[in-house]
Amino acid sequence: xxxxxxxxxxxxxxxxxxxxxxxxxxxxxxxxxxxxxxxxxxxxxxxxxxxxxxxxxxxxxxxxxxxxxxxxxxxxxxxxxxxxxxxxxxxxxxxxxxxxxxxxxxxxxxxxxxxxxxxxxxxxxxxxxxxxxxxxxxxxxxxxxxxxxxxxxxxxxxxxxxxxxxxxxxxxxxxxxxxxxxxxxxxxxxxxxxxxxxxxxxxxxxxxxxxxxxxxxxxxxx
Amino acid sequence: xxxxxxxxxxxxxxxxxxxxxxxxxxxxxxxxxxxxxxxxxxxxxxxxxxxxxxxxxxxxxxxxxxxxxxxxxxxxxxxxxxxxxxxxxxxxxxxxxxxxxxxxxxxxxxxxxxxxxxxxxxxxxxxxxxxxxxxxxxxxxxxxxxxxxxxxxxxxxxxxxxxxxxxxxxxxxxxxxxxxxxxxxxxxxxxxxxxxxxxxxxxxxxxxxxxxxxxxx
Numbered sequence: 229x230x231x232x233x234x235x236x237x238x239x240x241x242x243x244x245x246x247x248x249x250x251x252x253x254x255x256x257x258x259x260x261x262x263x264x265x266x267x268x269x270x271x272x273x274x275x276x277x278x279x280x281x282x283x284x285x286x287x288x289x290x291x292x293x294x295x296x297x298x299x300x301x302x303x304x305x306x307x308x309x310x311x312x313x314x315x316x317x318x319x320x321x322x323x324x325x326x327x328x329x330x331x332x333x334x335x336x337x338x339x340x341x342x343x344x345x346x347x348x349x350x351x352x353x354x355x356x357x358x359x360x361x362x363x364x365x366x367x368x369x370x371x372x373x374x375x376x377x378x379x380x381x382x383x384x385x386x387x388x389x390x391x392x393x394x395x396x397x398x399x400x401x402x403x404x405x406x407x408x409x410x411x412x413x414x415x416x417x418x419x420x421x422x423x424x425x426x427x428x429x430x431x432x433x434x435x436x437x438x439x440x441x442x443x444x445x446x447x448x449x450x
Numbered sequence: 451x452x453x454x455x456x457x458x459x460x461x462x463x464x465x466x467x468x469x470x471x472x473x474x475x476x477x478x479x480x481x482x483x484x485x486x487x488x489x490x491x492x493x494x495x496x497x498x499x500x501x502x503x504x505x506x507x508x509x510x511x512x513x514x515x516x517x518x519x520x521x522x523x524x525x526x527x528x529x530x531x532x533x534x535x536x537x538x539x540x541x542x543x544x545x546x547x548x549x550x551x552x553x554x555x556x557x558x559x560x561x562x563x564x565x566x567x568x569x570x571x572x573x574x575x576x577x578x579x580x581x582x583x584x585x586x587x588x589x590x591x592x593x594x595x596x597x598x599x600x601x602x603x604x605x606x607x608x609x610x611x612x613x614x615x616x617x618x619x620x621x622x623x624x625x626x627x628x629x630x631x632x633x634x635x636x637x638x639x640x641x642x643x644x645x646x647x648x649x650x651x652x653x654x655x656x657x658x659x660x661x662x663x664x665x666x667x
Contacts (some may be wrong), residue, residue, distance in 0.1 A: 231529050294602065294648035295641045296609035299620060303641060306633035384512070391514035395613060402516060409524065416525035423517040430512040 235417050241408050248404030249425060255318075255400065256387040256433075259325035263386070264379065266326065267333025271371075272363060274338045285334060292331030298392045300324050305396045321393035321400075329386045336382060340375035341367060373445040380437045384430050391426070401425060454630045463639055466622035470647070473608045473618060476540050478601060481547025488552040490581065493559050503552060510549030516610055518542050523614040539611035547604050554596045558589040595662060598655040602648045609644075619643060 238245075274285045292300065301324035305315060315323065344367050352362035372379075394403035405422040409415040492503030510518070523538035533541075562585050570584040612621035623640045627633045 290649065290652070291641075291645065294606075294652055295644045296606040296620065298609045298612075299623075299637060299641050299644060302620075302623070302633070303637040306627060307637045308634075310632075310634045388512070388514045391516040392610065392613070394516075402514070402520075405517075405520070414528070416521070416528040419517060419521045419525050423513050423521060426513050426517060427509070 233417060234414060235421065237412050237414055238408065238417060238421055241404075244404050244408065245401070245422070245425065248399065248401035248422075249429065251399055252387065252390055252401045252426075253429065255322055255325055255390050255393065255398075256383065258322050259329050259386060259390075260383050262326045263329030264333050266330035267337050268368065270330060270334035271337035271341055274334060275341050289331045289334050292328055293335070297324065297328050297389050298395065300328060301392065301396060317393075317396045317398045320396060321390070321398045325386055325390055325393075328389075329382060332382045332385075333379065336375045336378045337371055340371035343374050344370045369445075376441045376445060377438070380434060380441065383437065384434050387433065388426065388430060454626075454632070456635060459626055459630065459632065459636055460639060462626055463619065463622060463636070463643060466617065466619045467643060467647075469616075470605065470608050470618040473539060473543065473611060473616070474601070474605045477543035477547045477604055477608070480540070480544035481551050481604075484544065484548035485551035485555060488548060489555045489559065492552065492556060493581075494577070503556075507549045507553045507556075510546055511553065515542070515546055515607055516613065518546060519610060519614055535611070535615040538614055539608070539616045543604070543607060543611070546607065547600070550600055550603070551597065554600060555589065555593050558593040558596075559585060561592060562588045591662065595655050595659040598651055598658060602651045602655070605648055605651070606644065 270285050270288070273281050274289075276282065301320065304324050304327075305317065305320035308315070348366050348370065349362050352366045353359070357365070390400060391402040393400055394406060397403070401422055405418050409418040412418070488503050488506065491499050494500070519538060519542045522542050523533060523535065526533050526538075566584055566588065567580065570580040575583065608618055609620040611618055612624065615621065619640055623636050626636050630636070
């Protein structure tokens, strides 16, 4: 086999790697923020009393969880413009990631909310707190603490799945890899390095979130 | 190019479904076999083997499947190994599913009470006999619902094979879109088809889980 590895050829692209990683991380942060926000709202509705709203949320969750992320993204980016909604690639990617994460977050948080004993919110109401206050101060913090590890796992999965946003020409880490290997024809080295960057990002992100979580939910088992 | 009726679109998409199903089946069968071997190695007494299996699972679960695909499809030819899209997709998804299945099954084996190991050892069973007769049958009961659940993830993951040019459902949708300029109906139908493939599995996984929980009571 006459192939000689040359990882040195990648050194000049350090700046590009960093830019790509920043886009990947940025998309992950934005979609996590809005996705979990939507997830909290959706889970609250799913635990609520209105039957039609619960069914609607359940249908949304099933629809997203049973179709591939790449198809959801293509739908947003290619299909919605034909109805007059036009997104930039970056917007479509962020929206697709947010909507995808939201569905999983609803499912995770719903389980977390149901695990909070009913006595907790009854006691809150018994003290004369408004329902919204009971939810925000009593139920939600406990639900979040219950399912925090699962949420961290889902955020990591969203980050790793975001590699496909390169297919609608978002200049993320994967897109950077495609560009570099088309320049230097060292596809093996390039993809290997980028895979390792994803690995480091995933491990670091998980560590930091778990660490942050143990500070946030002090006094509970991490 | 407007001579494609909606029926033509649906017909062409449905023709691609067997390829998605076939790729899923190969990845599941292959991943199941490799996963079982890794499971047996990983729960053995040798510490280094256990670590190696953990690392394997961790590597696949912490890197994007797309990168794994690219490494095999674009990277290996550089090293002189020629791979077709079909081979790259099968190999990658097999490795990917073996890692996830090992992880899932490992958790189930760990959940079998320690006394079962001690009890079967005291009966004089060899390691493999312990596994075959005592541990795995109990672990398998617990493993079925999450395994079916993973199958859903696997079917969805096969959509990524379209990116390296494997002609399954998603790739066919892209080709049809380029020919007909009707992305809305095409990707809507594609999502629907994936849903029809995956939803029964999701449902089945949930039913099995409830059944298992009930039988444990």
